[in-house]
Amino acid sequence: MRILLVEDxxxxxxxxxxxxxxxxxxxxxxxxxEEGAFLVDTNKYDVIVVDRMLPKKDGLTLxxxxxxxxxxxxxxxxxxxxxxxxxxxxxxxxGDDYLAKPYAFSELLARIEVLARRRKPGEAxxxxxxxxxELDRLSHLVKRGDINIPLQPREFRLLEYLMKHAGQVVTxxxxxxxxxxxxxxxxxxxxxxxxxRLRSKIDKGFSEPLLHTVRGAGYMVRDGVR
Amino acid sequence: MTGFGKVVRTTAxxxxxxxxxxxxxxxxxxxxxxxxxxxxxxxxxxxxxxEAEIGVLADEGLRSGMTGIVAAIEQRSRIPGASLYVxxxxxxxxxxxxxxxxxxALLKLSGLDPVTIPYKRLEGEKTHHIAMVxxxxxxxxxxxxxxxxxxxxxxxxxxxxxxxxxxxxxxxxLALVSWFxxxxxxxxxxxxxxxxxxxxxxxxxxxxxxxxxxxxxxxxLAENLNAMLDRIVHLLHGLKDVSDNIAHDLKTPLxxxxxxxxxxxxxxxxxxxxxxxxxxxxxxxxxxIRTFNALLMIARVEAGSPDGALGPLDMAQxxxxxxxxxxxxAEEAGVALTISAEGPLPLHGSRELISQALTxxxxxxxxxxxxxxxxxxxxxxxxxxxxxxxxxxxxxADNGPGIPESERHHVLQRFVxxxxxxxxxxxxxxxxxxxxxxxxxxxxxxxxDAGPGLVVTLRFPAEx
Numbered sequence: 180m181r182i183l184l185v186e187d188x189x190x191x192x193x194x195x196x197x198x199x200x201x202x203x204x205x206x207x208x209x210x211x212x213e214e215g216a217f218l219v220d221t222n223k224y225d226v227i228v229v230d231r232m233l234p235k236k237d238g239l240t241l242x243x244x245x246x247x248x249x250x251x252x253x254x255x256x257x258x259x260x261x262x263x264x265x266x267x268x269x270x271x272x273x274g275d276d277y278l279a280k281p282y283a284f285s286e287l288l289a290r291i292e293v294l295a296r297r298r299k300p301g302e303a304x305x306x307x308x309x310x311x312x313e314l315d316r317l318s319h320l321v322k323r324g325d326i327n328i329p330l331q332p333r334e335f336r337l338l339e340y341l342m343k344h345a346g347q348v349v350t351x352x353x354x355x356x357x358x359x360x361x362x363x364x365x366x367x368x369x370x371x372x373x374x375x376r377l378r379s380k381i382d383k384g385f386s387e388p389l390l391h392t393v394r395g396a397g398y399m400v401r402d403g404v405r
Numbered sequence: 406m407t408g409f410g411k412v413v414r415t416t417a418x419x420x421x422x423x424x425x426x427x428x429x430x431x432x433x434x435x436x437x438x439x440x441x442x443x444x445x446x447x448x449x450x451x452x453x454x455x456e457a458e459i460g461v462l463a464d465e466g467l468r469s470g471m472t473g474i475v476a477a478i479e480q481r482s483r484i485p486g487a488s489l490y491v492x493x494x495x496x497x498x499x500x501x502x503x504x505x506x507x508x509x510a511l512l513k514l515s516g517l518d519p520v521t522i523p524y525k526r527l528e529g530e531k532t533h534h535i536a537m538v539x540x541x542x543x544x545x546x547x548x549x550x551x552x553x554x555x556x557x558x559x560x561x562x563x564x565x566x567x568x569x570x571x572x573x574x575x576x577x578x579l580a581l582v583s584w585f586x587x588x589x590x591x592x593x594x595x596x597x598x599x600x601x602x603x604x605x606x607x608x609x610x611x612x613x614x615x616x617x618x619x620x621x622x623x624x625x626l627a628e629n630l631n632a633m634l635d636r637i638v639h640l641l642h643g644l645k646d647v648s649d650n651i652a653h654d655l656k657t658p659l660x661x662x663x664x665x666x667x668x669x670x671x672x673x674x675x676x677x678x679x680x681x682x683x684x685x686x687x688x689x690x691x692x693x694i695r696t697f698n699a700l701l702m703i704a705r706v707e708a709g710s711p712d713g714a715l716g717p718l719d720m721a722q723x724x725x726x727x728x729x730x731x732x733x734x735a736e737e738a739g740v741a742l743t744i745s746a747e748g749p750l751p752l753h754g755s756r757e758l759i760s761q762a763l764t765x766x767x768x769x770x771x772x773x774x775x776x777x778x779x780x781x782x783x784x785x786x787x788x789x790x791x792x793x794x795x796x797x798x799x800x801x802a803d804n805g806p807g808i809p810e811s812e813r814h815h816v817l818q819r820f821v822x823x824x825x826x827x828x829x830x831x832x833x834x835x836x837x838x839x840x841x842x843x844x845x846x847x848x849x850x851x852x853x854d855a856g857p858g859l860v861v862t863l864r865f866p867a868e869x
Binding site for chain 2: 283362369373
């Protein structure tokens with residue numbers, strides 16, 4: 180996956196470039212807003228990661244200009260400003276996701292991969308399938324093989340989000356934001372408890388687990404056969 | 406600046422000057438109008454009198470001819486009064502009358518309108534009198550003059566003129582006096598405000614403006630400024646507490662972190678040891694980041710800048726969502742979590758912040774109840790949201806060990822953690838955030854005894 184990283188802090192940038200490369204991606208790096216704009220115009224990227232405060236041209240302006248040119252490459256904005264207001268400004272400028280500093284690399288990587296996938300067509304499918312697990316978004320029915328699995332509405336949305344991003348790491352923060360629409364960090368690991376409850380419903384009694392914990396990162400729904 | 410310049414620049418001086426000009430113009434216009442009206446009225450009266458006399462004399466002429474007129478005039482001339490009569494023959498000689506000297510040219514006129522002339526009544530008089538007269542032609546080139554002395558009117562005019570000057574002088578005097586007192590009073594109070602603010606700017610925040618028992622605008626202003634100062638002092642104290650606490654509560658984990666890294670580096674170079682140490686370091690720094698975020702959040706909320714847009718909310722929905730969010734956690738801890746909330750409970754605020762506040766309360770309650778008296782067989786947390794008059798009341802009640810009354814107020818402060826909870830994870834910021842969020846929404850936090858346990862009650866003004 181081709182990723183453009185626009186980040187002015189050399190050390191952070193070189194660490195991120197290295198880590199992204201290790202994760203199997205092809206990262207380009209721009210150290211300021213103008214260089215970033217040039218690279219955006221001359222290359223085709225799958226995801227652009229932009230720091231909000233950049234020399235020469237700030238991140239939000241870069242995103243706005245990119246959008247004005249009709250370029251709809253997914254953009255992830257990084258910022259030291261992490262309040263909801265700042266997030267709203269970032270998304271309004273044309274960003275697709277917003278991550279507050281300091282962040283864990285696993286969080287950044289998970290979000291980049293989810294963003295890149297978002298572009299692919301066939302998103303509006305009504306039946307999500309992972310292995311023998313099926314989730315019908317219209318009838319709100321969940322089946323594993325022939326067995327119906329009754330879920331609470333919130334559990335349904337949790338599983339729906341996980342299955343929509345099947346094969347991808349989904350972090351706790353992403354679940355908190357997308358399933359509960361909360362942007363704060365609860366003191367207890369509430370998400371873990373919700374996941375283990377969901378897991379007991381969809382995996383218990385089956386030999387092949389589908390809902391996996393990715394250590395140090397989050398969760399993933401994946402067909403074990405692959 | 407000179408003393409005069411300073412005085413001229415004062416508001417009191419400007420106001421006095423404006424009042425002075427306005428009143429002077431008004432007074433002059435008023436006195437002028439009275440003069441004009443009086444003058445007009447008196448002149449009209451004189452004219453009427455002259456006309457009436459002419460009428461009577463003309464009647465006499467019709468009845469008895471020239472001789473009748475002359476006889477009537479001679480008779481009238483003997484009555485002392487303000488009336489003037491002259492009859493002249495065709496050569497201009499005075500035939501009858503009570504006036505010795507009139508301008509000769511006048512008698513040649515035959516205007517019907519009265520005119521004002523100087524005249525002398527007695528032979529050898531030094532000064533002229535002033536009269537209003539009318540001249541009428543009689544048969545045989547005889548002429549008759551009838552008039553009235555108007556020195557009276559002149560005197561009235563003079564009196565009014567003098568009154569006018571006195572009034573203006575008095576006004577100037579009064580304006581000066583009132584300006585003196587007003588400016589002295591105003592300047593004194595403003596100077597005291599200036600002095601107090603200087604004192605405060607110099608760093609002494611204990612200074613307060615004087616509030617007199619008069620209860621005037623200045624007192625209201627002083628009261629407001631004093632309230633503002635109280636608020637600033639409160640915020641500064643808060644800031645000081647925070648920096649003290651940051652020093653303690655952030656330095657401790659930082660020291661721990663550094664010691665661990667140092668000890669690991671000093672120890673044997675084994676990959677597994679390094680890995681364990683690094684993982685612990687990340688964990689520790691995550692906790693630090695969390696504490697830091699919570700502090701920033703509280704500071705932001707307390708400064709009155711809400712996180713996210715404020716809008717219409719339903720407290721019943723928010724409470725239900727949060728309870729649903731925490732229910733698995735409670736279940737895992739063996740705590741029964743119940744909710745009673747019937748919506749809509751309209752409220753204006755931030756869903757994000759109120760949710761977070763409720764989350765913090767639930768989090769605390771679960772920790773307390775779970776770590777509480779083992780003799781309590783049915784640990785329970787009851788969340789209730791309802792509307793009481795104009796208030797939306799949300800309460801979180803547990804049947805845990807509770808908080809002693811003396812410590813209740815204390816726990817809302819930053820970093821305060823009761824000894825009992827030291828062993829539990831947490832930053833000691835949860836309730837401070839609750840307090841800040843509630844204050845942002847103009848609400849109150851109260852803690853009371855649930856017998857046994859603790860009830861935390863949040864009250865928000867309902868949206869009408």
